[in-house]
Amino acid sequence: MTKKSRIISVCLVLFFLVITVITLLPLALLAVSSLRPGSDLMRYGLNFSVDWANANLNEYKMLFSGANPYFTWYRNSLIVTVVQVALALFLSACVGYGFAMYDFKGKNIAFICVLLVMMVPTEVILLPLYRLIVNMKLINTMWGIILPYLVVPMLIFFFRQYLSGIPKDFLDAARVDGCSEYGIFVKIMMPLMKPSFAAMGIYQGMQSWNNFLWPMIVTNDINKITLPVGLQSLISPYGNNYDILIAGSCFAIIPILILFICFQRYFIEGMTAGGVKG
Amino acid sequence: MKKKSVFKKFIYSQKAAPYVFIAPFIITFLVFFAYSIVSMIIMSFQKVAGPNTAFVGFDNYKIVKNAVFIKSLKNSIFYTIVSCMLMIPIPMVLAVMLNSKHMRAKATFRSVLFIPALTSIVVAGVVFRLMFGELDNSFMNQVLGLFGKEPLIWLRKPATAWTAMFFLCLWRWTGVNMMYYLSGLQQIPGDLYESASIDGATFMQQLRYITIPLLKPTTIYVLTISIFGGMAMFSESYILFNGNKSPNNIGTTLVGFLYRLGLEQNNLGIASAIGVIFLLIVLGINFIQLRINGTMGKGGDK
Numbered sequence: 230m231t232k233k234s235r236i237i238s239v240c241l242v243l244f245f246l247v248i249t250v251i252t253l254l255p256l257a258l259l260a261v262s263s264l265r266p267g268s269d270l271m272r273y274g275l276n277f278s279v280d281w282a283n284a285n286l287n288e289y290k291m292l293f294s295g296a297n298p299y300f301t302w303y304r305n306s307l308i309v310t311v312v313q314v315a316l317a318l319f320l321s322a323c324v325g326y327g328f329a330m331y332d333f334k335g336k337n338i339a340f341i342c343v344l345l346v347m348m349v350p351t352e353v354i355l356l357p358l359y360r361l362i363v364n365m366k367l368i369n370t371m372w373g374i375i376l377p378y379l380v381v382p383m384l385i386f387f388f389r390q391y392l393s394g395i396p397k398d399f400l401d402a403a404r405v406d407g408c409s410e411y412g413i414f415v416k417i418m419m420p421l422m423k424p425s426f427a428a429m430g431i432y433q434g435m436q437s438w439n440n441f442l443w444p445m446i447v448t449n450d451i452n453k454i455t456l457p458v459g460l461q462s463l464i465s466p467y468g469n470n471y472d473i474l475i476a477g478s479c480f481a482i483i484p485i486l487i488l489f490i491c492f493q494r495y496f497i498e499g500m501t502a503g504g505v506k507g
Numbered sequence: 508m509k510k511k512s513v514f515k516k517f518i519y520s521q522k523a524a525p526y527v528f529i530a531p532f533i534i535t536f537l538v539f540f541a542y543s544i545v546s547m548i549i550m551s552f553q554k555v556a557g558p559n560t561a562f563v564g565f566d567n568y569k570i571v572k573n574a575v576f577i578k579s580l581k582n583s584i585f586y587t588i589v590s591c592m593l594m595i596p597i598p599m600v601l602a603v604m605l606n607s608k609h610m611r612a613k614a615t616f617r618s619v620l621f622i623p624a625l626t627s628i629v630v631a632g633v634v635f636r637l638m639f640g641e642l643d644n645s646f647m648n649q650v651l652g653l654f655g656k657e658p659l660i661w662l663r664k665p666a667t668a669w670t671a672m673f674f675l676c677l678w679r680w681t682g683v684n685m686m687y688y689l690s691g692l693q694q695i696p697g698d699l700y701e702s703a704s705i706d707g708a709t710f711m712q713q714l715r716y717i718t719i720p721l722l723k724p725t726t727i728y729v730l731t732i733s734i735f736g737g738m739a740m741f742s743e744s745y746i747l748f749n750g751n752k753s754p755n756n757i758g759t760t761l762v763g764f765l766y767r768l769g770l771e772q773n774n775l776g777i778a779s780a781i782g783v784i785f786l787l788i789v790l791g792i793n794f795i796q797l798r799i800n801g802t803m804g805k806g807g808d809k
Contacts, residue, residue, distance in 0.1 A: 237609040244604070245616045252620055255634045255678065258646060262637075274645030275637035320531040327528025339529055342536050348793050349540075350739035352762045353786050356769040356778050357543035357550070377539045380532045410524035439627035441742050446770065457629040464633060464749045478630040485625045493618055500624060501686045 256482070263288050263479045267471030288476035299477050301452055302459035305371070309444070309455055310437040313375045317433050318426055320380050325388025326414055330400060347382040351443070359446050373447040374440075374455070384429050387502050391425045392418070431492065432499035438485070456481055544786070550779035567780035576781070578756050579764040586760065587737030589669075590676050594733050595726060598681050602688030603718060617689070620682035631679055632746025636662070639671040639747075647671075662748060665757045672758070675743055684729050691725030692718070727800055734792060738785075741766065761785055 258275055264284040292299055328340060351358075358377055367373035395418075403413045441457040448454045454462070460481065463474040489496050517523055551567050553560045570576050601620070605613055623631065638646040639661035648658035661667045695718065703713050741762035745751055748758050751767055759767075765785065769778030 234609055241610050249619045259634050274640045274642035276646045276649050323528045324532040327525045331525035333525040346540050350735050352739040354543040357547040380535045441628050457627045460629045
């Protein structure tokens with residue numbers, strides 16, 4: 230029996246090693262290619278046949294030389310991500326708290342609206358939303374990217390779920406002590422919600438950092454676009470675009486990979502938060 | 508002064524507080540979501556040319572007879588069905604294997620499989636576009652070479668282009684779906700398996716009569732996100748074909764067609780009609796799902 234289970238173990242581990250190799254292969258290809266000139270890529274295609282003697286970091290030097298808008302895009306993405314995460318977390322937490330802790334007239338209708346927004350893919354309203362942003366004169370601004378997605382149904386849902394575990398007597402005790410409704414939220418509830426803020430912050434952060442379609446639609450000024458949109462604009466194989474495209478793609482992943490290695494638990498918790506509980 | 512304090516008192520009352528808390532949602536819902544839906548429905552009955560608009564009844568909806576529209580709808584449905592067929596069994600099997608008591612280094616493998624989900628669609632799309640490049644030496648053609656096959660122009664023919672698309676989908680989302688199944692597996696009480704094996708149930712029987720039925724809530728959830736993700740697919744195709752212009756529309760999806768008419772050709776009326784059709788499809792899927800599951804596709808949430 231032990232021998233049999235050992236064989237099963239070895240087979241399983243071997244199988245997952247193969248899966249691991251397949252999973253990491255595209256990223257390894259990207260990393261290897263970033264050490265070759267972009268013109269190589271156009272001539273020979275993306276593969277592992279590298280001339281290691283000639284491998285160099287010229288692509289990265291070019292990236293950091295400041296002769297291209299790469300770091301402007303990087304900065305734009307960082308700003309959008311930070312502002313959107315901070316606002317979306319706070320506002321969605323407010324809404325989730327309102328739904329979890331109070332009974333009020335119209336609660337059901339309001340919650341059906343949350344579910345409705347969650348069910349309808351944003352691609353459905355792409356066009357009218359774009360026209361609205363044009364009319365609001367928010368094209369090519371950070372707010373144009375952020376405003377429509379300030380309050381995230383997914384986060385409301387999660388916070389509501391998280392808070393439903395907290396007994397309401399807690400609130401009454403605070404009220405007796407003279408705490409105002411908003412004081413309770415800011416001073417008592419927000420500290421209690423810290424673990425959920427971490428997971429949801431990462432969920433929203435990944436969404437904002439990687440978001441492509443909406444930022445592409447509302448921004449077109451080369452100095453206002455975000456990183457994914459900027460990288461996409463480099464795909465056409467002219468000039469030295471590929472140098473920056475490949476090295477830039479690598480450099481877009483590296484910070485996230487480092488964060489992932491440090492905060493794995495929160496990443497997995499956050500990005501699978503929609504999963505079924507119970 | 509007095510009036511202000513009355514107002515303040517009201518705002519601070521326990522009765523008003525919930526409305527203040529949910530106000531951010533209500534405002535963004537009305538301004539962005541509800542307004543968009545309503546203006547889209549109105550526009551779908553109009554011919555919009557600059558500042559002049561005229562009602563044209565159902566004229567815009569004649570687009571349903573357009574060959575490219577039908578093709579894009581078919582493409583979206585095809586992508587949705589195949590991605591569901593791939594993205595449910597494969598992650599489920601991997602999760603069961605990873606969850607096995609014989610498995611070693613579970614946490615490490617789990618994390619590694621999750622890494623693709625961290626990449627943006629642009630980075631992932633760029634890599635896959637180049638891997639499936641048409642040059643003889645691009646990675647996938649080298650792989651074909653190992654098996655003695657001729658190199659292919661992957662992104663030019665439907666079958667091979669869709670293969671690339673499904674590889675991309677599998678690569679990015681297997682880890683995430685597997686994570687859903689892993690957390691689903693952890694909810695299954697261990698004594699169920701114990702008593703089953705005492706009764707002499709084989710591994711396959713346990714899988715069939717315990718694991719798969721008890722994973723149903725997870726499967727429903729994964730199916731839901733796969734259907735909506737699949738029907739709304741656009742970015743993958745946009746990056747893989749470097750723009751909304753695949754040869755012979757082999758990769759044009761419903762959203763791609765909407766994008767082309769509305770944003771590239773500024774044909775607002777017809778694009779809005781497509782948006783309304785898309786909305787009806789989405790609501791239809793939701794309705795069917797509600798009837799089948801009796802929940803919001805959220806398992807035991809309620």
